[in-house]
Amino acid sequence: MPKKRSGGGLSTTQQAAKFLGVSVLAGAVMAGIALPAAGALGLAAKGSVEGFDEIPANLKSPPLSQRTTILDSKGHQIATVYSRDRTVVGLKDMSPFIQKAIVAIEDARFYQHGAIDLKGVLRALNKNAQSGGVSQGASTLTQQLVKNVFVEEAGDDPTKVAQATQQTLGRKIKELKYAIQVEEELGKKKILENYLNITFFGEQAYGVEAAAERYFSKHAKDLNLQESALLAGIVQSPSRYDPVNDEAEATKRRNTVLERMAEVGDVSRADADKAKKAPLGLKVSQPKNGCITAVNGASFFCKYVEKVFLSDPVFGKTKEARAKVWNRGGLTIRTTLDPQAQESVQASLKDHVYKSDSVAAAATLVEPGTGKIVGMGQSKPYGYGKNETEYNYSVDAAMGGSNFGFPTGSTFKPFVAAAALEQGRPATQQYSSPYEMEYPSPVQTCENKPWTNQGAQKVSNESESEVGPYPLKEAMAKSVNTYFVQMISDIGLCPVVNMTDKLQVRQGNGTKLPERPAIALGSVGLSPLTMASAYAAFASRGMYCTPIAIESITQKLGDQQKSLEVPKSTCSRAMSEKTADTVNTLLRGVIDSGTGQQAGLTDRESAGKTGTTDERKNAWFVGYTPNMSGAVWVGSATQKVQMRQINIGGVYHDLVYGGQVPGPIWKDAMAGALSGKNAESFNLVNIPDPQKDKDKDDDSDDGNGNGNGDGNNGDNNGGTDNGGTNGDTFPNPTISIPDNFFQGQGNGGNGNGGRG
Numbered sequence: 001m002p003k004k005r006s007g008g009g010l011s012t013t014q015q016a017a018k019f020l021g022v023s024v025l026a027g028a029v030m031a032g033i034a035l036p037a038a039g040a041l042g043l044a045a046k047g048s049v050e051g052f053d054e055i056p057a058n059l060k061s062p063p064l065s066q067r068t069t070i071l072d073s074k075g076h077q078i079a080t081v082y083s084r085d086r087t088v089v090g091l092k093d094m095s096p097f098i099q100k101a102i103v104a105i106e107d108a109r110f111y112q113h114g115a116i117d118l119k120g121v122l123r124a125l126n127k128n129a130q131s132g133g134v135s136q137g138a139s140t141l142t143q144q145l146v147k148n149v150f151v152e153e154a155g156d157d158p159t160k161v162a163q164a165t166q167q168t169l170g171r172k173i174k175e176l177k178y179a180i181q182v183e184e185e186l187g188k189k190k191i192l193e194n195y196l197n198i199t200f201f202g203e204q205a206y207g208v209e210a211a212a213e214r215y216f217s218k219h220a221k222d223l224n225l226q227e228s229a230l231l232a233g234i235v236q237s238p239s240r241y242d243p244v245n246d247e248a249e250a251t252k253r254r255n256t257v258l259e260r261m262a263e264v265g266d267v268s269r270a271d272a273d274k275a276k277k278a279p280l281g282l283k284v285s286q287p288k289n290g291c292i293t294a295v296n297g298a299s300f301f302c303k304y305v306e307k308v309f310l311s312d313p314v315f316g317k318t319k320e321a322r323a324k325v326w327n328r329g330g331l332t333i334r335t336t337l338d339p340q341a342q343e344s345v346q347a348s349l350k351d352h353v354y355k356s357d358s359v360a361a362a363a364t365l366v367e368p369g370t371g372k373i374v375g376m377g378q379s380k381p382y383g384y385g386k387n388e389t390e391y392n393y394s395v396d397a398a399m400g401g402s403n404f405g406f407p408t409g410s411t412f413k414p415f416v417a418a419a420a421l422e423q424g425r426p427a428t429q430q431y432s433s434p435y436e437m438e439y440p441s442p443v444q445t446c447e448n449k450p451w452t453n454q455g456a457q458k459v460s461n462e463s464e465s466e467v468g469p470y471p472l473k474e475a476m477a478k479s480v481n482t483y484f485v486q487m488i489s490d491i492g493l494c495p496v497v498n499m500t501d502k503l504q505v506r507q508g509n510g511t512k513l514p515e516r517p518a519i520a521l522g523s524v525g526l527s528p529l530t531m532a533s534a535y536a537a538f539a540s541r542g543m544y545c546t547p548i549a550i551e552s553i554t555q556k557l558g559d560q561q562k563s564l565e566v567p568k569s570t571c572s573r574a575m576s577e578k579t580a581d582t583v584n585t586l587l588r589g590v591i592d593s594g595t596g597q598q599a600g601l602t603d604r605e606s607a608g609k610t611g612t613t614d615e616r617k618n619a620w621f622v623g624y625t626p627n628m629s630g631a632v633w634v635g636s637a638t639q640k641v642q643m644r645q646i647n648i649g650g651v652y653h654d655l656v657y658g659g660q661v662p663g664p665i666w667k668d669a670m671a672g673a674l675s676g677k678n679a680e681s682f683n684l685v686n687i688p689d690p691q692k693d694k695d696k697d698d699d700s701d702d703g704n705g706n707g708n709g710d711g712n713n714g715d716n717n718g719g720t721d722n723g724g725t726n727g728d729t730f731p732n733p734t735i736s737i738p739d740n741f742f743q744g745q746g747n748g749g750n751g752n753g754g755r756g
Contacts, residue, residue: 063152063153064084064088064152064198064330065082065086065327066082066084066086066088066329066330066556067081067085067329067330068081068329068330068331068332068333069331069333070294070302070335071333071335072298072334072335072337072338072339072342073334073335073336073337073372073374074338074339077295078295078301078335079288079293079294079295079298080288080289080293081289081291081302081306081329082289082329083329084206084329085204085205085206085214086197086205086206086207086210086329087207087210087213088197088209088330088556089207089209089220089221091189091192091193092221093209093219093221094193094196094208094220094221095222095223095228097223097228098196098208098223098228098232099192100261100266100267101225101228101229101231101232101257101261101266102141102192102195102196104232104257104261104263104264104266105233105236105256105257105260105261106144106236107141107144108260110141110188113140114183115140115142115143115179115182115183116143116179117140141191141192142179142182143176143179144199145182145191145198146178146179148195148198148199150175152198196220200235201214201235201238202234202238202239203238203244203284203287208220211231211234212231214284214287215227215230215231215244215283215284216282217285218283225267225271226254226258226275226276226278226280226281227281229254229255229257229258229275230250230253230257233253233254233256233257234250234253236253241253244282244284250280254276291303291382292382296339297342297345297349297377297378297381298337298377299381299382300376300377300378300394300395300400301373301376301377303382303400304373304376304400305335305550306326307395307400308399308549308550308567309322309325309326310323310326311398311399314565314567325555330557331553332554332555333550334552334553335550335551336373336374336548336551337376338374338673340672340676341365341374341375341672343672344375344671345363345375345669345673347668347669347672348665348666348668349361349363349377349379349669350379351649352648352661352665353634353648353649353661354649354650355379355380355381355387355388356387357647357648357649358641359636359641359643359646360389360636361378361379361634361662361665362377362379362394362528362632363376363378363633363665364376364394364631365532365628365629365630365673366529366532366533366547366630367628367629368536368537368540368543368627368629369539369540369543369545369571370545370548370569371545371546371547371548372569373529373547373548375630375669376529378394391637393527393633394528395528395529396506396508396527396530397509397510401508401527402637403508403509405507405508405509405525405527405530406526406527406613406618406635407522407524407525407526407613407614407617407618408522408531408618408620409610409613409618409619410479410481410521410609410611410612411522411611411621411622411658412520412521412522412524412611413476413479413484413520413521413609414476414538414583414586414587415503416487416488416496416520417472417476417487417583419491420487420490420491421578421582421583422495422575422579423491425487425490427582427585427586427687428471428688428690429471429472430468430469430470430471430472430690431468431469431475431482431483431490432468432469433461433466433468433470433475433480433482433483433486434467434468434482435461435465435466435467436460436461437458438457438458438459439453439457439459439485439517439518440486441453443488443489443492443493444492444494445515446493446494446497446515447515451493451515451517459482459485459518460481460482461482462481466478468482470483471689472586472687473585473586473689476586476589476590476594476609477586477589477590477594478594478595479594479609479610481520484520485517485520485521487520488519488520489517493515493516493517494515496519497512497513497515499575500513500534502575503533503534503537503544503574504544504546505526505530505531505534506526506530507524507526508525508527508530522611528632529547531631532622533545533546533629535608535622535623535631536624536629537580538583538584538587538624539584539607539625539628541577541683542574542576542577542580543571543573543574544571544572544573544574546569547569550567553566577683581682581683581684581685582685582687584683584684585684585685586687587607587609587623588605588606588607588682590608591608595658595659596609596658596659597659598659598660598664599621599664599666601667601671601674603671603679604674604680605625606623606624606670607623607625608621608623608624608663609622609623609658610657610658610662610663615642616642616643616655616656617635617639617640617643618633618636618639619643619660619662620634620662621658621665622666623670625670625674626681627674627677627680628673630666630670630673632662632663632665632666632669633662634648634661634665643656648661
């Protein structure tokens with residue numbers, strides 16, 4: 001058995017074997033050059049690459065992954081995301097020093113030899129034989145470029161990376177053969193340009209432009225001699241020569257590059273010696289990758305944009321195809337996010353709810369008639385630490401939200417009213433509306449089998465003083481539970497479900513709403529984006545538009561740019577203009593004299609509805625003006641915190657109501673978002689008051705504890721709606737919620753993640 005020499009080198013036998021291997025390799029390459037057809041045939045017989053004589057298109061123009069830039073609607077940068085931090089630039093945008101430095105240290109004979117430097121191979125072979133190790137390589141820049149292209153194509157797939165870098169004779173011959181063809185078709189300048197754009201410089205920087213920005217906070221075209229030498233030296237071993245972590249080793253390597261540049265005549269000896277004495281001059285810029293770096297709290301919106309891209313077939317037929325385009329990057333995505341609206345949303349959330357509070361808040365603003373999402377934020381920042389979360393409480397589970405959304409309480413009641421109006425019920429419709437009653441049974445569903453109240457489940461109003469009969473306008477203002485349960489029993493469940501289908505109201509997990517009367521009280525979990533988009537249909541006089549987040553996308557491919565198709569909002573009529581105008585009139589009453597007075601805007605017409613679910617685990621306000629719709633949710637993401645005797649945003653609340661906490665958040669967010677914009681008007685209708693004692697409840701619904709209720713409630717799963725202002729009764733839900741029903745980041749404590 002051969003033995004190593006005492007110096008740790010190879011034995012004579014091993015050196016001979018290595019020499020033989022290199023000779024065979026060189027011979028195979030030369031045979032491939034002289035006899036390409038025979039060379040290809042021989043390699044194919046050994047299982048090598050097919051089509052050996054045809055250079056792949058990706059070697060002519062490597063598919064380099066680059067940064068993707070996400071912009072708001074005004075063109076301001078929100079964030080940059082990338083799998084490779086790279087900005088492709090041409091040679092004209094690279095300092096001559098970096099071009100000379102990389103050639104001097106990596107392939108000094110680059111301009112004299114072809115794809116293969118046989119003189120270099122022999123020199124390296126001799127040098128390595130003398131040292132007994134591998135002290136010198138012989139790969140040319142062209143060969144390194146070919147190898148880097150294969151590694152780049154492998155992406156983050158460890159199997160493909162291993163295949164691209166495996167040290168086998170077949171792979172090496174394949175690499176050399178392609179290098180020959182690349183030299184013939186691209187030429188030296190393009191090869192150097194591609195190499196400087198593809199190679200890895202450490203510290204997450206790919207390509208010389210990203211490297212210049214990372215280490216020196218400047219562009220590649222502005223690099224001086226010593227800076228260029230430092231970057232060129234890193235390439236051989238980015239971890240060993242990392243100047244951030246080992247300044248001494250990096251300095252030594254930089255000076256080696258400068259010495260080599262002087263030896264080959266790229267710089268004078270005097271200039272090289274002067275540069276050696278200069279400090280490294282680092283001005284490190286930290287990587288700014290990903291939505292976590294987004295400005296104005298837009299991290300969650302940024303992640304939503306990413307989710308849209310990866311899930312919408314317009315960007316690729318398969319998940320893998322879409323992911324490939326996203327990871328390649330080079331995209332400039334202009335979104336619908338309005339910077340004024342986004343700043344207002346975040347400011348309002350910050351003012352009213354602290355990130356350290358035991359509950360969270362989320363708010364989303366959309367534009368009626370277009371579906372554009374103009375603002376999206378929440379009180380707990382995007383992140384993975386304490387009081388942070390990666391869950392976007394504004395959206396459905398499929399787009400990064402909580403598992404089932406959040407029960408909406410009485411904010412669901414306008415959908416019931418719209419369905420009844422569409423069925424021909426008058427805006428003056430009255431029901432007896434007792435304080436407490438059993439759910440009516442049976443109730444017709446869309447199926448042949450009606451819903452029946454098998455457990456004699458009951459529903460009650462917030463206060464015992466809430467006893468009908470009530471007309472629709474008063475019942476909406478006071479959010480009378482028994483009224484809307486009677487209404488849904490009257491018209492049946494199918495018209496309500498048909499209405500919510502037209503408004504694309506889906507549970508947070510994507511499923512349709514269950515057909516049971518308790519949905520009238522907001523028993524199902526929905527997202528703020530779903531609610532804001534549905535209410536926007538009221539604002540736009542009955543036209544529902546699907547929410548969109550992307551305005552346009554351009555993709556950079558080499559020196560060319562092309563536009564990509566993007567998803568468009570689809571608008572359709574969900575209800576008649578008369579129905580929408582009637583609902584707008586009803587919901588104006590909620591703000592004018594009902595449960596939402598604290599949310600009313602002072603400089604323009606607005607409408608909305610409050611909602612608070614059973615046991616005060618969720619509080620909502622959803623409202624709109626003719627030109628903007630918004631939904632605000634406050635509550636426990638895990639549905640374990642009851643908002644009683646609680647501090648939120650530094651303010652103590654004995655009981656939390658939709659009009660009391662979410663309402664002011666909505667008001668401030670909307671006021672800032674609409675500042676300077678036209679104050680448009682609703683098309684209101686006349687809803688006559690019934691002839692009855694006008695003295696009854698004259699001072700009701702001021703939200704100050706007079707016992708008339710803010711109507712903000714709905715149980716989590718079919719229980720009663722506990723929205724009164726005096727809050728002296730808390731009916732238990734008739735259907736319990738199983739543990740771990742909601743998935744989402746914990747609201748307080750260590751913030752270590754969501755629960756099932």
